[in-house]
Amino acid sequence: MxxxxxxxxxxxxxxxxxxxxxxxxxxxxxxxxxxxxxxxxxxxxxxxxxxxxxxxGIADSLEYDIAIMKYLAAQIHKYNEDFRKYNLPAMIDEFDYTIHIELxxxxxxxxxxxxxxxxxxxxxxxxxxxxxxxxxxxxxxxxxxxxxxxxxxxxxxxxxxxxxxxxxxxxxxxxxxxxxxxxxxxxxxxxxxxxxxxxxxxxxxxxxxxxx
The missing domain is CATH 1.10.510.10 (Transferase(Phosphotransferase) domain 1)
Known part of the structure; x- marks a missing residue:
């Protein structure tokens, strides 16, 4: 800035x-x-x-980024069996929670x-x-x-x-x-x-x- x-x-x-x-x-x-x-x-x-x-404006930027991450995580979890065991949607949900605390x-x-x-x-x-x-x-x-x-x-x-x-x-x-x-x-x-x-x-x- x-x-x-x-x-x-x-x-x-x-x-x-x-x-x-x-x-x-x-x-x-x-x-x-x-x-x-x-x-x-x-x-x-x-x-x-x-x-x-x-x-x-960082909060607004994060909302867009997290929305993209959640969409990609859901698609990977749905269509890729190798990654499904990592439960990427849950990981992104946790990131979403913690980053808002840090804001x-x-x-x-x-x-x-x-x-x-x-x-x-x-x-x-x-x-x-x-x-x-x-x-x-x-x-x-x-x-x-x-x-x-x-x-x-x-x-x-x-x-x-x-x-x-x-x-x-x-x-x-x-x-x-x-x-x-x-x-x-x-x-x-x-x-x-x-x-x-x-x-x-x-x-x-x-x-x-x-x-x-």
């Missing part, structure tokens, strides 16, 4: 002028994905934040607070703070995380990263999420885990988090 598009969405969702809502707001995006894109900003109170903005950024904010509470006493895991006054179903404003993506750490030879320790912390935290807390990050790929000082793991992009 262009900055003008982002500005229009932010001002509509947060009901104010972007220059009055934020002390700074980068016109260039930090990252972009299918649903939205992220901009670096700074609150009037001084906190550095990352603002995720949902793309205009509501309030759900991601709730997930962040839940995971933060679950790891409140664990200094090896960090969950970013969400700023509720700057969050809506289409805007998510969270603490800016100044760390290194796990995907970059894997490729790095920097000795400050203790890879065996990081692997243990990642496995231990995920086992706890699934088997003890019953609430887990459902998309924990290496790009969604940031490494902070002292080999602390930080989970981001929590739109897909689920009860087990």
């Amino acid at each position: 262009t900055y003008d598009e982002v500005k229009r969405i932010v001002e509509r969702e947060l009901n104010g002028n972007i220059d009055e809502l934020f002390a700074e707001f980068s016109k260039e995006s930090l990252a972009t994905a299918s649903i939205g894109q992220v901009h670096e900003a700074r609150l009037i109170s001084g906190e550095k934040v990352a603002v995720k903005v949902q793309k205009e 509501d950024f309030i759900n991601e904010q709730v997930n962040m607070k839940q995971l933060e509470a679950n790891f409140a006493e664990d200094e090896t895991i960090y969950i970013p703070i969400a700023y509720s006054d700057y969050c809506t179903s289409k805007i998510l404003t969270m603490e800016f995380i100044d760390g290194t993506k796990l995907s970059d750490v894997i490729e790095s030879d920097n000795e400050e990263f203790d890879k065996p320790l990081l692997a243990k912390r990642a496995i231990d935290s995920f086992i706890r999420q699934v088997l003890i807390d019953g609430f887990f990050h459902a998309d924990p790929h290496a790009g969604n885990i940031m490494i902070l000082d002292d080999n602390v793991l930080c989970y981001i992009d929590l739109g897909g988090s689920w009860n087990s």
Whole structure:
């Protein structure tokens, strides 16, 4: 999205002028994905934040895409015996359900607070703070995380990263999420885990988090 598009969405969702809502707001995006894109900003109170903005019209686009997927899945299920065992229509129904949950950024904010509470006493895991006054179903404003993506750490030879320790912390935290807390990050790929000082793991992009 262009900055003008982002500005229009932010001002509509947060009901104010972007220059009055934020002390700074980068016109260039930090990252972009299918649903939205992220901009670096700074609150009037001084906190550095990352603002995720949902793309205009993405919900309508998804409805068209899902309708096509459902039609194709039904045809494949009907006419191809080899694929019938996979039950593609049920898979698309599940995707339809989960993607609509992820479209509501309030759900991601709730997930962040839940995971933060679950790891409140664990200094090896960090969950970013969400700023509720700057969050809506289409805007998510969270603490800016100044760390290194796990995907970059894997490729790095920097000795400050203790890879065996990081692997243990990642496995231990995920086992706890699934088997003890019953609430887990459902998309924990290496790009969604940031490494902070002292080999602390930080989970981001929590739109897909689920009860087990």
